[in-house]
Amino acid sequence: MSITSDNRKATLRYCIAGLVRRRRSLYGIRVIWGRGMDKDELTEWAMRNGWQLIAGCPSLTKPSRPQEAIVRMVFKATVANLEVKKPAGKWEKVAGQSYAKIQADEDTGLPLNFGLDTIPGFTMLMRENKDRMAFAKMSGAAKE
Numbered sequence: 628m629s630i631t632s633d634n635r636k637a638t639l640r641y642c643i644a645g646l647v648r649r650r651r652s653l654y655g656i657r658v659i660w661g662r663g664m665d666k667d668e669l670t671e672w673a674m675r676n677g678w679q680l681i682a683g684c685p686s687l688t689k690p691s692r693p694q695e696a697i698v699r700m701v702f703k704a705t706v707a708n709l710e711v712k713k714p715a716g717k718w719e720k721v722a723g724q725s726y727a728k729i730q731a732d733e734d735t736g737l738p739l740n741f742g743l744d745t746i747p748g749f750t751m752l753m754r755e756n757k758d759r760m761a762f763a764k765m766s767g768a769a770k771e
Contacts, residue, residue, distance in 0.1 A: 677757030
């Protein structure tokens with residue numbers, strides 16, 4: 628190898644390292660800019676924001692029926708889908724995106740380009756689920 632080819636490789640690595648930044652968002656998940664979120668990062672974000680694992684999928688529940696999921700994230704090999712349960716009991720896909728295109732918001736960690744930020748009511752439902760989980764921890768039995 629010549630000196631110029633080594634310098635090109637080093638310069639390329641330096642440029643790539645400059646494009647990919649690592650930081651933590653306000654909600655504690657690790658955000659890597661320049662690439663999409665994977666299944667584990669989406670699941671971690673969901674668990675920190677009031678979602679529960681029901682039937683193996685991160686799910687949001689009704690405030691009146693906390694055991695029944697009404698919104699869920701379904702992870703496939705290359706895409707993540709957001710599904711809503713119809714009153715008849717059938718799941719309907721409302722949004723889907725490949726993992727490479729789902730990016731975390733800088734401040735909140737909310738997955739952008741996934742549909743959660745554009746569909747009204749999801750943020751309020753997530754807040755209600757998160758509050759219910761927090762209050763359930765606070766109202767636990769006192770240790771003796």
